[in-house]
Amino acid sequence: xxxxxxxxxxxxxxxxxxxxxxxxxxxxxxxxxxxxxxxxxxxxxxxxxxxxxxxxxxxxxxxxxxxxxxxxxxxxxxxxxxxxxxxxxxxxxxxxxxxxxxxxxxxxxxxxxxxxxxxxxxxxxxxxxxxxxxxxxxxxxxxxxxxxxxxxxxxxxxxxxxxxxxxxxxxxxxxxxxxxxxxxxxxxxxxxxxxxxxxxxxxxxxxxxxxxxxxxxxxxxxxxxxxxxxxxxxxxxxxxxxxxxxxxxxxxxxxxxxxxxxxxxxxxxxxxxxxxxxxxxxxxxxxxxxxxxxxxxxxxxxxxxxxxxxxxxxxxxxxxxxxxxxxxxxxxxxxxxxxxxxxxxxxxxxxxxxx
Amino acid sequence: xxxxxxxxxxxxxxxxxxxxxxxxxxxxxxxxxxxxxxxxxxxxxxxxxxxxxxxxxxxxxxxxxxxxxxxxxxxxxxxxxxxxxxxxxxxxxxxxxxxxxxxxxxxxxxxxxxxxxxxxxxxxxxxxxxxxxxxxxxxxxxxxxxxxxxxxxxxxxxxxxxxxxxxxxxxxxxxxxxxxxxxxxxxxxxxxxxxxxxxxxxxxxxxxxxxxxxxxxxxxxxxxxxxxxxxxxxxxxxxxxxxxxxxxxxxxxx
Numbered sequence: 001x002x003x004x005x006x007x008x009x010x011x012x013x014x015x016x017x018x019x020x021x022x023x024x025x026x027x028x029x030x031x032x033x034x035x036x037x038x039x040x041x042x043x044x045x046x047x048x049x050x051x052x053x054x055x056x057x058x059x060x061x062x063x064x065x066x067x068x069x070x071x072x073x074x075x076x077x078x079x080x081x082x083x084x085x086x087x088x089x090x091x092x093x094x095x096x097x098x099x100x101x102x103x104x105x106x107x108x109x110x111x112x113x114x115x116x117x118x119x120x121x122x123x124x125x126x127x128x129x130x131x132x133x134x135x136x137x138x139x140x141x142x143x144x145x146x147x148x149x150x151x152x153x154x155x156x157x158x159x160x161x162x163x164x165x166x167x168x169x170x171x172x173x174x175x176x177x178x179x180x181x182x183x184x185x186x187x188x189x190x191x192x193x194x195x196x197x198x199x200x201x202x203x204x205x206x207x208x209x210x211x212x213x214x215x216x217x218x219x220x221x222x223x224x225x226x227x228x229x230x231x232x233x234x235x236x237x238x239x240x241x242x243x244x245x246x247x248x249x250x251x252x253x254x255x256x257x258x259x260x261x262x263x264x265x266x267x268x269x270x271x272x273x274x275x276x277x278x279x280x281x282x283x284x285x286x287x288x289x290x291x292x293x294x295x296x297x298x299x300x301x302x303x304x305x306x307x308x309x310x311x312x313x314x315x316x317x318x319x320x321x322x323x324x325x326x327x328x329x330x331x332x333x334x335x336x337x338x339x340x341x342x343x344x345x346x347x348x349x350x351x352x353x354x355x
Numbered sequence: 356x357x358x359x360x361x362x363x364x365x366x367x368x369x370x371x372x373x374x375x376x377x378x379x380x381x382x383x384x385x386x387x388x389x390x391x392x393x394x395x396x397x398x399x400x401x402x403x404x405x406x407x408x409x410x411x412x413x414x415x416x417x418x419x420x421x422x423x424x425x426x427x428x429x430x431x432x433x434x435x436x437x438x439x440x441x442x443x444x445x446x447x448x449x450x451x452x453x454x455x456x457x458x459x460x461x462x463x464x465x466x467x468x469x470x471x472x473x474x475x476x477x478x479x480x481x482x483x484x485x486x487x488x489x490x491x492x493x494x495x496x497x498x499x500x501x502x503x504x505x506x507x508x509x510x511x512x513x514x515x516x517x518x519x520x521x522x523x524x525x526x527x528x529x530x531x532x533x534x535x536x537x538x539x540x541x542x543x544x545x546x547x548x549x550x551x552x553x554x555x556x557x558x559x560x561x562x563x564x565x566x567x568x569x570x571x572x573x574x575x576x577x578x579x580x581x582x583x584x585x586x587x588x589x590x591x592x593x594x595x596x597x598x599x600x601x602x603x604x605x606x607x608x609x
Contacts, residue, residue: 023436023437025432025433049436049437051432051436051466053429053432053462054458054461054462055458057426057429057458057459058426058429058432058458058459058462059429060429061422061423061426061429061430061459062429062430062432062433062436063433064420064422064426064429064430064433065402065420065429065430065431065432065433065434065435065437066433066434066436066437067433068420068430068433068434069400069433069434069437069438069441070438071437071438073433073437088423088426091423197400197418197419197420197434197441198418198441199397199398199399199400199417199418199441200396200397200416200417200418201397201398202397205416205417205418205419206418206419207412207418207419207420207421208419208420208421209412209419209420209421210421211409211410211421
């Protein structure tokens, strides 16, 4: 596997093709526009198709249509565009269709700005749209991991017939890093099984629908979705522990690029004789509560470090079953906490502990 | 004895929920018959809207989607683009297509998506109980314009067929009516032409049906047919507004 230097957004587009996704419907928005740009050139080369939708609302309903006929499909956007796609994700989740959505997050609220943030954590993991449903959410912290998780996203979407979202903070989309792709050129096509609308020749007709006027039937569907997500919680938790082998007094919890900044901070603090651990959830929904609890349990206190005003900290608190002190450090608006700022926060916190 | 009339196998046997005298049933039948006559049913995917025909997925005897309000053309785009061998149609009312879904229908037509849209224009919101639609006639009463549609306030009814016909992209765009047996027979021919164009992979195809709503118009079914003829026909003229052949000799771009 030779490595190539690629921009994150382009690498995500290529990863989708390697996963066998030959259909993309999307709409340009900074800082993810390189995904549609790349795929508009690349998909026709591999017999696929790029369609530029008139809006994110339309794009999200186009992927509903494509997934409904049993085809592997991708859309990508950035924060305000994801808000517009949220309604369709609720329909897609209820209809149990496999789609992959990538959110290259920018700062908000409102039109916000075009700089990186992690401010859509709540939207992705808690309240994506109306109704009771969950989507699987994966948070890469490098361009290589964005590639790997994009490929895994299609597998998970199809295994559970559920929407999967990859959340990359704007940096992931914009920066260039060396990446390698699986050797296979293009994955095998999706099997439309007993659910895809492929035409009712030699079989009973099928319906893709999220309307249940009978409350008992709708409740049954809600239970089915809940049970499916319980299964996902059992099988699909992903996380990384960094510098947790030796005893540590303080644990940082961070996801995506923020975790990578934390790693640099931790490496440098180690040279000062300060040992700090890092817990990095890779599946942020479902959140790996037990593993996080275990990591917190070995620490005296914990700091949730995020590029937002404090969102994942609520999951950290839920994981904090032993009641250790939980603090927050973060910035948003497009500002990225610097390594030195994280270190200052760590030193301050450790000093306070000694008092 | 020779059977000369039968239930169309293009429709399921489920009794519809439509009000007595409503012409949705007639339009459903025309679609079902056309799918059967052209041998398309087994490779057809329909897209139902939100509105009176929200349950259309129960009635058309083929694979069906239920879409969110106004987005049927986007759903159809996703289906047809990824499985071009399917015959894909949307079935949408005037609130769904001409109000909340105006962007989707215009852009699907403009991209020249190779599916068929069946647009049912009854000049009112039926399912929600008779509110003003973008197609409600001037001075026509509705529950959200109790004194009648004031064109200075709400603008004039939108002629969707004419609007789509202005697009440069080749398309088949027509308006038909089902208020009389004669017009219903003509409507069927136009609908058949639309599905034939789709089967040939020729162009986007759009058929607007003028339809009645006796319940929300506050008229009997027979009075409703007359009202459609007298009030709607002069404004919503019937006929083929655009054919793909019209493009021949049209603008050429380098």
